[in-house]
Amino acid sequence: MSVDGFTSMVIPMLEGAEMTVLLFLIAIVLSVPLGFVLTLAVNSRNQGISGFAHTYIYIMRGTPLLLQLLVICFGLPMLPGIGQYLVLDRFTAACIGFILNYAAYFAEIFRGGLLAIDKGQYEASQVLGFSRWQTMTRIILPQMFRVVLPAVSNESITLIKDTALLYAVAVPELLHYAQTAVNRDFTIVPFFIAGVIYLIMTLLLTVLFKWLERRFKFE
Incomplete structure (x- = not known):
């Protein structure tokens, strides 16, 4: 394979990787705090709020992310009466889908982290x-963060791989450009290149979370 041919494969795929990273950053930044809010809602003494949060988490974790993306991208605009107001840019719709889905998973991770804190800490x-606010911010949350960090790391790596689902809703990302190169050049090399790019991204995430684990382990 010539240098020009290799370059013609890699450059578009790197542009697609930028879309992958952008979606990942948006999803992780917004789904983590939303997940924590859901955790608080699940633990709420208000049965209505708690029931809603439980139902939401059950639905989002119990149905495929791909199905949720298809509903948001193509299903909502078909709703009678209000569908015309729910037509979203594909990337925006995908971001919403990822945020809503991963918030449910992070909520369960955080709930498990809270359950792991000994009740003696509250006492x-x-x-x-300490006030309730001081207890949460100074004692409970720092300990919870250390407990859930490995699970958050694993879920974050899954998230960056799941961004390949953008391909199914016609958002040009890394896998889209890899498939285009395969069809154009009749070679599977672009798939291997895409795999290497994904491995590099997951490696960087792994290194980051390992560093965080070492830092907070001794604090």
């Missing part, structure tokens, strides 16, 4: 005269 904070 000790009361003895020390």
Whole structure:
């Protein structure tokens, strides 16, 4: 394979990787706090709020992400009466789908982290005269963060791989350009290149989370 031929494959795929990274950053930045809000809602004493959060998490975790993306991209605009107001740019629709889906998974991760905190921590904070807010921010959340960090790391790596689903809703990302190169040049080399790019991205994430685990382990 010539240098020009290799370049013609790689450059568009790197442009697609930019879309992959952009979706990942948007999804992770928004789904993590939304997931924590859902965790608080699940633990709410209000049965209505708690029930809604449980139902939401069950639906989002119990149905495929691809189905959710298809509903948001193509299904919502077909709703009678209001469909015309729900027509979204494909990338925007995909971002919404990823955020809503991964928030449910992060909510369960955070809930597990809270359950892992010994009840004696809450009792000790009361003895020390801490308010509910001080207890959560100074004692519970730092410990919860250390507990859930490995699970958040794993889910983040899954997220960056799931961005390949953008291909199914016609958003040009890494896999889209790889498939285009395969069809054009009749070679599977672009698939291997795409695999290497995904491995590099997941490696960077792994290194980042390993660093975070080492840092917070000793604090």
